[in-house]
Amino acid sequence: MPVLPSLKDHSMLQAIAEGNERAFNDLFQLYHQHLGGFVFSATRSHELTEEIIQDVFVKVWEERAALPAVRNFSAYLFIVTRNQTLNAIRKSARMKQQQQQAMLHFTLADDREQAPADNYYALLDNAVEQLPLQQKKVFRLRQQGLKNSDVALRLNLSVNSVKKYQQLAVQAIARFIRSGLLSETIILICLFF
Numbered sequence: 001m002p003v004l005p006s007l008k009d010h011s012m013l014q015a016i017a018e019g020n021e022r023a024f025n026d027l028f029q030l031y032h033q034h035l036g037g038f039v040f041s042a043t044r045s046h047e048l049t050e051e052i053i054q055d056v057f058v059k060v061w062e063e064r065a066a067l068p069a070v071r072n073f074s075a076y077l078f079i080v081t082r083n084q085t086l087n088a089i090r091k092s093a094r095m096k097q098q099q100q101q102a103m104l105h106f107t108l109a110d111d112r113e114q115a116p117a118d119n120y121y122a123l124l125d126n127a128v129e130q131l132p133l134q135q136k137k138v139f140r141l142r143q144q145g146l147k148n149s150d151v152a153l154r155l156n157l158s159v160n161s162v163k164k165y166q167q168l169a170v171q172a173i174a175r176f177i178r179s180g181l182l183s184e185t186i187i188l189i190c191l192f193f
Helices: 010-017 021-043 046-062 064-069 073-114 117-130 133-143 148-155 159-192
Strands: none
Touching (some): 010 021, 010 064, 021 046, 046 073, 117 159, 133 148
């Protein structure tokens, strides 16, 4: 837990609860740099840190009516900040995974246009067969349209394990297809020259 300044004047919380924007601004000035340092150490992103700190103080403002009942404001603020940071990191990880899957989709679509369909699907099947067993199972179940939670139940895995196996499978398949198409291109060039 970062060392936060202690709020000596509980009347500031009462004023904020009553809608005093100046008191809220004073509170922001007192805490935002300390919280920003903590958040940045977790995210390593200035943009994400600013966004999280804004979200924290928006949440404090929205829930201001409950502030007078808070006994240890520094601990309360740290918990709100920690939760906002974890939520932002999870959201960022989900977006990254979706981007990787979209890239695979577009890579596969581009490759499909460049290679005959039979060769492409044979290459894809071969790529899936090369995967380690758990990655192969997860990939096939996800291709059938099952959600991560359903795959986790079927394979007796955690949802995080399913996500990781899917991510690894997608990356391995993309590498395999790229290298396979490159090999086909080289063979064709050698045949014609």
